[in-house]
Amino acid sequence: xxxxxxxxxxxxxxxxxxxxxxxxxxxxxxxxxxxxxxxxxxxxxxxxxxxxxxxxxxxxxxxxxxxxxxxxxxxxxxxxxxxxxxxxxxxxxxxxxxxxxxxxxxxxxxxxxxxxxxxxxxxxxxxxxxxxxxxxxxxxxxxxxxxxxxxxxxxxxxxxxxxxxxxxxxxxxxxxxxxxxxxxxxxxxxxxxxxxxxxxxxxxxxxxxxxxxxxxxxxxxxxxxxxxxxxxxxxxxxxxxxxxxxxxxxxxxxxxxxxxxxxxxxxxxxxxxxxxxxxxxxxxxxxxxxxxxxxxxxxxxxxx
Numbered sequence: 551x552x553x554x555x556x557x558x559x560x561x562x563x564x565x566x567x568x569x570x571x572x573x574x575x576x577x578x579x580x581x582x583x584x585x586x587x588x589x590x591x592x593x594x595x596x597x598x599x600x601x602x603x604x605x606x607x608x609x610x611x612x613x614x615x616x617x618x619x620x621x622x623x624x625x626x627x628x629x630x631x632x633x634x635x636x637x638x639x640x641x642x643x644x645x646x647x648x649x650x651x652x653x654x655x656x657x658x659x660x661x662x663x664x665x666x667x668x669x670x671x672x673x674x675x676x677x678x679x680x681x682x683x684x685x686x687x688x689x690x691x692x693x694x695x696x697x698x699x700x701x702x703x704x705x706x707x708x709x710x711x712x713x714x715x716x717x718x719x720x721x722x723x724x725x726x727x728x729x730x731x732x733x734x735x736x737x738x739x740x741x742x743x744x745x746x747x748x749x750x751x752x753x754x755x756x757x758x759x760x761x762x763x764x765x766x767x768x769x770x771x772x773x774x775x776x777x778x779x780x781x782x783x784x785x786x787x788x789x790x791x792x793x794x795x796x797x798x799x800x801x802x803x804x805x806x807x808x809x810x811x812x813x814x815x816x817x818x819x820x821x822x823x824x825x826x827x828x829x830x831x832x833x834x835x836x837x838x839x840x841x842x843x844x845x846x847x848x849x850x851x852x853x854x
Contacts, residue, residue, distance in 0.1 A: 551630045554638045557601075557661040565596040565663040566636065570675065572606045574712040575619030576628045577731050579670065579703035584632050586700050587668045596665050597635040603642040608713075617766040619712060619719075619735075651676030655689050666696040705730050722769035724824045734776075734823045737765055739803070741815045753844050755789075755804040756812070758820060767803070772828040774851040777805060778821040784810055787851045788822055791831035808848060826854050 554560055567590045573580045584600065591598035602625060609616040620628070622639060629637055640646070649657075654675045658664055667686060675681035681689075683699070690697045703710045710730045719727050719735065727735050739758040756777075770791035777786045786807045792800070805822060828847050834840040 551634060552636045553626060554636070555641070557638060557640075557657065560636070560638070560661050563661060563663050564599075564636070565594075565665055566599040567591040567594065567596060567666045567668060568599045568601065568658070568662065568664060569668040570601040571603075571669075571673070572608070572712065573600065573602045573625060573629070574606055575715055575731060576625060577703070577710050577712065577715060578705070579700075579710045581632070581732060582703055583668055583670060583700050584629065584634060586698060588633050590666055590668065590698060591635070594665055596663075598633070599636040599638070599662070600629055600634050601638045601640055602629070603640050605642055607642050607647065617716075619715060619766055621765055648677050651681030651685055651689075654681065655693065659693055664693070664695040666698055668698045668700060670702060671699055672702075703730075716766060719766055720769045722771045722773075722827050722830070724768060724773060724827050727768075728825070734825060735768070736821055736823045737767060737803075738819065738821045741818050741820055743816055753806045753841075753848075754812075755806045756815065756820065758803040758805065758822070767801075768824055770831045772831065772847055773824050774826040774828055774854045775805065776823045776825060777807065778823070779807075779812075779815070780818065784808075785851065786822075787828070787848055788824070789831065806844075806848070808851060826851075 552560075567587050569583050569587045571580075571583070573584075576584075587600065588598045604622045606616055606618065626637055626639065667690065669683070669686065671683065673683060673686070675686070683697070686697050689695075705726070708714060715727055715730050718730070724735060741756050742759040743757065768790060771789075773788045773790070775786050775788045777784050784807050786805045788803065788805045790801070790803050792802070803822075805820070828850055834843065
């Protein structure tokens with residue numbers, strides 16, 4: 551797969567079938583659009599291409615930090631896995647946001663021999679969303695490219711969107727999140743030293759340092775997870791929250807690996823795959839009550 555940061559870097563004006571969008575999280579709806587791009591490109595004997603953005607337009611236009619569902623490099627890897635030939639990761643800024651719809655199309659046609667544009671039913675281009683589907687239909691007639699509309703993917707009578715997935719993830723409804731994504735949601739981080747409280751309770755944990763500004767963390771609670779550590783996948787239980795039983799005031803992410811003893815892992819990278827929500831985080835009256843609940847949580851994770 552060819553990867554570019556600028557359309558200007560693309561040589562020889564390739565014939566392409568194209569889709570443009572943030573593709574944050576690469577959920578079911580994104581999969582349908584990407585698959586349509588690949589299938590149509592193959593049918594026409596041209597290259598398949600995706601233009602995606604970092605940061606997301608929503609973040610730039612709102613002026614507020616919008617935490618992504620995946621890092622740009624993870625998004626590129628997922629697009630690659632779906633058989634796309636060319637990806638352009640465009641830096642989205644206020645200057646680009648001011649570009650009019652006609653100039654956007656002109657720019658595409660300067661560097662690409664555009665055969666077809668694939669889009670969802672509410673897709674738009676240009677400043678203030680001025681270039682909607684009707685405009686794209688007319689632009690296609692004028693400039694000689696087809697517009698292919700892919701219907702919205704739906705889940706439980708709702709249109710799937712990155713925004714809906716964020717709201718669902720914040721509520722801890724990880725099974726619904728995974729169903730909308732069609733893969734298991736994950737975060738990555740490094741193992742750091744903790745206060746060894748889990749060890750004193752009889753359940754040693756790996757404490758995870760996570761950059762909360764780059765990828766969204768699931769809502770507070772206890773989860774059944776699988777971790778990827780030193781090339782091995784291991785069943786585990788993960789707690790996300792403030793540890794109210796011990797009156798802590800900062801978010802912690804800690805993992806207890808089930809039936810496995812691990813040592814000397816500080817600084818090692820770890821990936822956590824969230825599979826099921828076990829329970830909400832809550833305060834316990836005593837350590838003994840907490841220990842008993844942890845035992846029950848682990849047994850529930852084993853059944854999963």
